[in-house]
Amino acid sequence: MKYHRLVIAAFLVMLLPLSSGLPTYATETPGSQPSDAKKGDVKWTCPMHPHYIASEFGACPICGMDLVKLESDGAAEAASEGQQRTAIVVAPETLQTMGVRIAKAEQTSFGRIVRSFGRISENERLQTEMSARTEAWIEDLRIRAIGDAVRKGDLLFTLYAPEFIVSQRDYLEALSGQSRTRIQSVETRLKAFGMQKRTIAELRHSREVMEFVPFYADRDGTVTMIDLRPGSYVKRGTILTRIQDYSQVWLMVSVSEKDLSFIEPGIPARVTFPNIPGREVFAKVEYVYPTIDPATRTGQVRLVLDNKDGQLRPGAYADVAFEVGTEQRLAVPSEAILKSGGARYVVASLGGGRFEPRTVTTGLISGRWTEIGGEIEAGDDIVVSGQFLIDSESALRESFRKLERLQLPLSLLKLDSAQFAMVDHFVDAALYLHETLTDGYQVEPKFLDPAIEVKTLLWPAFQHTRLAFVMEDAVKAIRDAQAAKTDSEVKAALATLVDAVAPWIREGAPDHYREKKIALWKDDGSARMWLQLEGRELNPYGKGSSSMISYSQPAPEEGAASANAAAEEMPSTKPKTMPGHQH
Template identity: 45%
Template sequence: MKHSILLLTSAAATLLAACSDSPGIRTTETPAEGQAAAASAEAAQYTCPMHPHYISTDPNGSCPICGMDLVPVSAKAGAAQGDGSIAVAPEMIQTMGIRTVPAEVTDFGQSLRAFGVVETNERLENVAASRLEGWIESLTVRAEGDTVRPGALLYRVYSPDLIAAQKDYLNSLAIGNDNRIAAVRQRLRSLGMQTAAIERLTQNREVIERVPVYAEAGGTVAELQVREGDYVNPGTPILRLQSYSGVWVMASIPETELPLIDTGMPVRLDFPSAPEAPAEGQVDYIYPTIDPATRTAQVRIEVDNAAGYLRPGAYADITMDLGGGPRLSVPSEAILRDSRGAHVIIAKGDGRFAGRAVRTGVSAGGRTEIITGLVSGEQVVASGQFMLDSEVNLREGFSKLQAPPTIIAGPDTPLSQLPVDASTLAEIDHFTDMALYFHEALTDQYRIDPYFVDPALGLGETLRTRFADTKLVPILGEAETALHAAKEAREGEALAAELARLMAALEPWLLEGAPVHYRDAGLTLFQETETGRLWVQQGGSPRNPYGEAPAEVIAWPDPMAGMETGSAERQPVDPHAGHR
């Protein structure tokens, strides 16, 4: 995901502080009234230090779960906060064993574990076939497993045709006709007589009745196909020699991991049956097919076996280090996973904790990459987070069972007069985040991830229920329609059309609801001169997501000056300024 996704939400503290004085923000009670109500509730309620979700009015009672004495409810002892977090007393943090660590950029990669089997290296295999026609005599190789050295005698052949050719060669030598000598010498080679035997014939000037055949390569006899006295023809297989100075390890790799593997990549190996064997290898070949039953592909790893420790069929444990580099990460034990996906518990300071959804990447060495959801330096809980997570979930569940706060507003209430507190404004900002996300996806030409649209859609129904019969409801409804369609479009002209629809829906809220909020956040609103299509972006240099058409700035109105939406000042700008 690109850098500006969830721009407003990820900087919620800054933006909410910037808009705290905006006339469009309303609260339902004063701080003094809220504190008085909280103090009254605390005086009458007691809770268990280990199970803060248990609430009782009996000051002398005990927890039915663990039997501990109850203590007065306090804002610092498991109470839910307005931002969705919970507060835990300092003594309870120590009792629960809560330990926090920062999210930080570390250099690591993903480790892939696989298994493999040792096989023979086909490149080191040699097949000896007969080039002569005759009977085999004096066979020196008797069984599979015999060792053959290069140049060693394999067998002798009695061949009448070759005897006649030798006599013709000796006559040519006696006559001294060089052309005839060369021709007859070539005939001996074509009949299968090796160079060493021809040289011996030339020096001794005697016919060799049992012609010797020497090994052209060394190795171990893996297959012997003839016996003493067999009659062979040219092309008859004699034996197969296999060298085990190098072997292959055939590894089964999941198809999802194949894009991360390349030839030449080093591999760490462990052979349970041969601890002394080499512990390293190299990817030699990636087979182009995938087994439909196991959804794995074969990867061939080349291993040196000069010492002879490895035997075909032996088991190998394989480890590959993939994609190393700097990554934002947290300890793997800090990641919690449930039906909602991956999330962490973040420490917000002063004993407050809250859940945060994250998107994870590769895991290795006890750490997990965080793609989105955290920034470097944020404190996450690495120990004791399960108890905090259950408490956060319980508080959220109770809050969903409670009736939504009463909204004193009607269909004629201006958007700037709606009772929107800081938390509600942050929820509405999810829709503006999506407009920023779509704009960046179009200008940087990448596909949006539908996963990042879901949080805004999840808030739509809650907001529409809370603000029923107000001008905010049709804005949210049309914005949700555009977001649903954008999840299907994902890129190009189709996504641009949904961005235009989303901006048309949000325009009243941006210009009438909380314009000071977005102005102070550093956002700029643009409109194409000819089509009237809108977009919002950070900074003042326009990047038109719809094309190269000219555009103009729509200035943020100041509600204190009584400016109407329609009278917002428009200033022509150069649409190409700031383009990359």
């Protein structure tokens, strides 16, 4: 029999808003469909799962609660009431004094920003390396050290090599014989030894053997490697010099593996340099390397930067911001957005000196633009300077309105049937915790989840009322109950939960809970309270004496029960009763 009671109790807690006997507070009778449900324009929803909409009355397929009529106007107004702000009128002369500047919300093309860093390196495409293709001796050396600047066509050095002497004589003989095949063959041999086209042309023109073959620079640049001296002997394959053109450089950017998939050639990037304050360069991705560094988990992306003034030096670092996912977005200047209490606002200009703060949601930020959504449309006039003064005036009026709501007694709050059913989940949670203690079974945390969801659903409408304190304290107590490991922790959570909901039960809706036969009890020894159905008293805190609290009596001082939660339980002064919850 005990087992059946536990199974039935758990099942009812999971399905009904008040599992221990408290039905849904709604105008419809459970199990019967109101007559106006047949009308095609009537919709039904679940108080705990408002995203579920049905065209006919019935039960929620998620939690089993009876559906209630969807109140399209009242619920929406209540939900947004806490977010509305007051429109004000500002005189023209005051606007001029405040320095108000107006702009328009407009469609702007930008995307998400991926930030990284990079290192400047030489552009390998602008690099010339000269090596010896035959054994030779350096004669006239015009470049002497790293850093020497050269221009295209400048003489770098001359070489003496026996192969050059022999090949030149063969070339001149071929020219005299005018054998095209022989001329091309010998010319190919000269090129194979490294003789430049310009030098071959000079040889063809002069028809004289050059004892010392000249070598010229084929681009403007700077000597970055040289290990030669006049008269030096060089072997075949020896690197003679390297010339680098720094008019363009590469920026090798390390991009996180998770962001690399967004980067592709042609993506724009903004580059700044810590060592050159104020300098900003715009470039595009030239190449994305196909490998990932296993040590850093980054990939390499290459950009090409112009460097006419030579200020970008290889080895220096740069900060890079890639703009990916570029598309048209509704945006406003970032300075137009105000932050207040976790919400975002812009001040809309309605014309004629009228201004109204409007709630917006913010998205991507790019430069001076911020993507927005919400109560602003493309073309709307918004304030981008001076809006702080306008919003302060509006917020001050709004604060007075919120203060009035906060002082409003719980008994004067207006809740519709769906909202009332949600608040009943807190009472249901208290009844469930009482039953786990008196019937001796463990708390199932998932059975308390619906009560925690209540705060999220009701907060927008009641965050500035006394009901907000009830919800906050109740949710904290319920979370403590879900984490409880011992009976003493469950008892402490129950006491805190009943402390939280007692003002709502006694002041907010006493007739409702009296009709549902919900009784409020207090343990005389510890002053901790609990809720149960009317009937024989079942003290969850021990065997001590207890007394029922009338709804017309003042509630115990807030925190009294919590202060005594860990106190030792008093001896019983009443006859011992049978354990178990009587349904």
